Amino acid sequence: MSDTSEAYLQIGEVAERTGVTQRTLRFYEEKGLLRPPTRMDGGFRLYSEDDVKRVEHIRRLQNLLGLSLAEIKEMVEAQEMLREITAQYRPEWDVAEKKRQLRKAIDVVSQQHGIVSQKAEQMSEMKAQLAERLQTFDRWMAELEHAERKAPVA
Amino acid sequence: MSDTSEAYLQIGEVAERTGVTQRTLRFYEEKGLLRPPTRMDGGFRLYSEDDVKRVEHIRRLQNLLGLSLAEIKEMVEAQEMLREITAQYRPEWDVAEKKRQLRKAIDVVSQQHGIVSQKAEQMSEMKAQLAERLQTFDRWMAELEHAERKAPVA
DNA sequence: GCGACGCCTTACTTCTACGTCAAGGTTATG
DNA sequence: CATAACCTTGACGTAGAAGTAAGGCGTCGC
Known part of the structure; x- marks a missing residue:
């Protein structure tokens, strides 16, 4: 080659x-x-x-x-649209048509952005909860070790 | 009751x-x-x-x-363990046994925490990318509108 | 104590996202 | 040109996570 x-x-x-x-x-x-x-x-x-x-x-x-593959497909298709618009493909389209397509793409991407934002938020919430829980556990573990020193295994 | x-x-x-x-x-x-x-x-x-x-x-x-239901099951079971330990159930367990169980629980929770942290990070990365893309689109949209004013629909 | 509705189990079906052959065609290499 | 390594389509199989349907009790309000 x-x-x-x-x-x-x-x-x-x-x-x-x-x-x-x-x-x-x-x-x-x-x-x-x-x-x-x-x-x-x-x-x-x-x-x-x-x-x-x-x-x-x-x-x-x-x-x-x-996301399911079906959902992903929709998004990927929107991306495709964009590539065509931006690469100046389809010069036969008039500006109005390009605007329509672009708006569609913006819709999809903002939707994606919304999903990600929401999930990200829920995640950090969850992360905080987990961190807190770990702290609690560490305290308990310390307590157990304290107990062990005071009263060793029979 | x-x-x-x-x-x-x-x-x-x-x-x-x-x-x-x-x-x-x-x-x-x-x-x-x-x-x-x-x-x-x-x-x-x-x-x-x-x-x-x-x-x-x-x-x-x-x-x-x-997570798969199998993975979730493991986590849920660890939670159960904890509830038993913390509620002072199973008083027949000695301290060593409680420590073992607690350590197991800690393992599971830190694993969970690790997953969440990683995903959260990847998410914010993705979020940033999407935001950037949206900006780009907005710019394009502005350009299109500019073009439209200069050369209205034929 | 009866009708309507809610719940029980068991069993079969569905949907998604692939995995796994099978039988054969293509390409690179000595 | 033989041979291994890579690729093709097609068909069937599978695991996870339920959906759905059938036939039969339970419960509640009147």
Whole structure:
């Protein structure tokens, strides 16, 4: 291969780099979460670095926010829209149409932001509770050790 | 029982108050996440306010942390242990045994704390990214409106 | 003491998010 | 050109977390 065309990855490399299985990558494609990658003549999938990022993003939405693939798909699709707008694709769209799409994207992202904010808040609340509980436990442990020194095991 | 024995709830009420179905409550019981509630003579389950809290806790662990019911079970069981220790139950246990149990509980809680901390951090990172993205969008939107004023819709 | 409604168990079904073959085509390498 | 390593589609399987339906008691208000 040419040295500069190293931008293309086969499914195995993508799997390794993202930590998901090949099956999962095909599955995401099937479900519309990853757009169908380009193919080699023989039919092998060729992914871009961008695709890798998308996979990582999907995983974050899954693990961090606990969203379903269906929900993630919606978000990913909005991202797609954006990329098209920003890359000056679809020059046939007039400004009004671009605005419509952009507004849609803003909606999705603010929704995402809302979810994250809410969860983050609940998390720090929970974190505080746990920290407090740990303190209590440490105190109890100290008490137990005190008791042990006073009255050693029979 | 005490005169204010109105503290007992049937499964339907618990379901309504916690937002889970009756099936789910029985399922959690079956899986050992909820200890078997007391029953009326006819066999109807009678839950306490404490049970309600436990259900809410389980849901938080599920939704916020994305833990499996198996993982949640471990945590809930550790909580149970603690309640017994702290309530001075099991006086037949010697101090060493109590220490063992307490240490176990501490382990579980610190693990929980670790998970929460990590997730919280990742969340605020994500939140920042989203906020930044929103800013960018707003700028674009402004640009589009500017363009529109200069060259109105054809 | 009866009707309506709530609850019981048991068993089967569903949905999501993949895992696991199987049988065969493609690509790189000596 | 053989051979290993990699990839393809397709079909079936699975674990977790419930949903749903069937058939049968319990409870409550009148």
